[in-house]
Amino acid sequence: MEKKRLVVKVGSSTITHESGRLHLRKLDMLARVLSDLGNAGHEVLLVSSGAIAAGCGKLHFAGKPQTLEEKQAMAAIGQCELMYIYDKLFAQYSRKVAQLLLTKRDLEDEVLRQNALDTLRVLLKYQAIPIINENDSIATDEIVYGDNDTLSAITARLVGADLLVLLSDIEGLYDADPSRDPKAQKIDVVETIDAHILAMAGESSSSLGTGGMITKLQAAQIATEAGCDMVIASGADPCILYDLIEGKNCGTLFRARR
Numbered sequence: 001m002e003k004k005r006l007v008v009k010v011g012s013s014t015i016t017h018e019s020g021r022l023h024l025r026k027l028d029m030l031a032r033v034l035s036d037l038g039n040a041g042h043e044v045l046l047v048s049s050g051a052i053a054a055g056c057g058k059l060h061f062a063g064k065p066q067t068l069e070e071k072q073a074m075a076a077i078g079q080c081e082l083m084y085i086y087d088k089l090f091a092q093y094s095r096k097v098a099q100l101l102l103t104k105r106d107l108e109d110e111v112l113r114q115n116a117l118d119t120l121r122v123l124l125k126y127q128a129i130p131i132i133n134e135n136d137s138i139a140t141d142e143i144v145y146g147d148n149d150t151l152s153a154i155t156a157r158l159v160g161a162d163l164l165v166l167l168s169d170i171e172g173l174y175d176a177d178p179s180r181d182p183k184a185q186k187i188d189v190v191e192t193i194d195a196h197i198l199a200m201a202g203e204s205s206s207s208l209g210t211g212g213m214i215t216k217l218q219a220a221q222i223a224t225e226a227g228c229d230m231v232i233a234s235g236a237d238p239c240i241l242y243d244l245i246e247g248k249n250c251g252t253l254f255r256a257r258r
């Protein structure tokens, strides 16, 4: 099997229950599959959302708070919880993890970007799995727009990944938002992200997700222009990553522009 550098992004709705509490079974499976891919020789980076949802779940809030500073505080509480669980779950599979909290603004700065890349290279050298999230207590735009999707694409571009996978609560890009149009059809492959494709994307329909398909298509533009294939696929069963690595079509593939 060809060894790949892989960035996987998981959305809030994938790793939490409707209550906002962490979906431990899915997180465990994710840790197991990513560790196994590492054992098979792939280099794996994880971009994980879910801090705000986990913080709200921990405080037993029904739904996300409205104000930005409340969301930022929830993210600060939830991020600890998230990393504590990831650390424990990955340890079961003898895998080290590392936390990086980044902002898009950090990665636009040449010096800071190089620092982040240097850190990531060393982590990959030691076969640790970097777990990246936005630095939500300072990065306000990201919370508002749900930009872990584009952050994952910027990360994939930074490390020269072969494949970026966005695991979501939906199987891929549909020609219309399936939560509004029951006749919507899944698109298997997108060769060019043109106005026709962009017009298909709607916002998030879940109470936990942010950004919906719009930010996923923005991510696809960044990744494919950087020569990285990107797939949107269902995060219901993280074992789907095995099929995706083997090139099986089980989501929507956005083909890299080479």
Ligand SMILES: Nc1ncnc2c1ncn2[C@@H]1O[C@H](COP(=O)(O)OP(=O)(O)O)[C@@H](O)[C@H]1O
Residues within 6 Å of the ligand: 010, 011, 012, 013, 014, 146, 167, 168, 169, 170, 172, 173, 174, 175, 176, 177, 178, 179, 200, 201, 202, 203, 204, 205, 206, 208, 209, 210, 211, 212, 213, 214
């Ligand atoms: N054209 C579309 N195809 C698929 N999903 C769409 C589309 N337009 C809007 N959506 C919505 O985007 C949601 C996924 O985005 P989001 O809720 O932000 O997930 P995540 O938490 O994984 O980032 C889907 O559940 C769906 O309701």
Ligand SMILES: N[C@@H](CCC(=O)OP(=O)(O)O)C(=O)O
Residues within 6 Å of the ligand: 010, 011, 012, 013, 048, 049, 050, 051, 052, 053, 075, 133, 134, 136, 142, 143, 145, 146, 147, 148, 149, 208, 209, 210, 211, 212
């Ligand atoms: N950084 C925020 C997530 C923002 C975001 O992009 O959310 P999602 O649409 O679930 O990927 C958090 O950890 O809650």
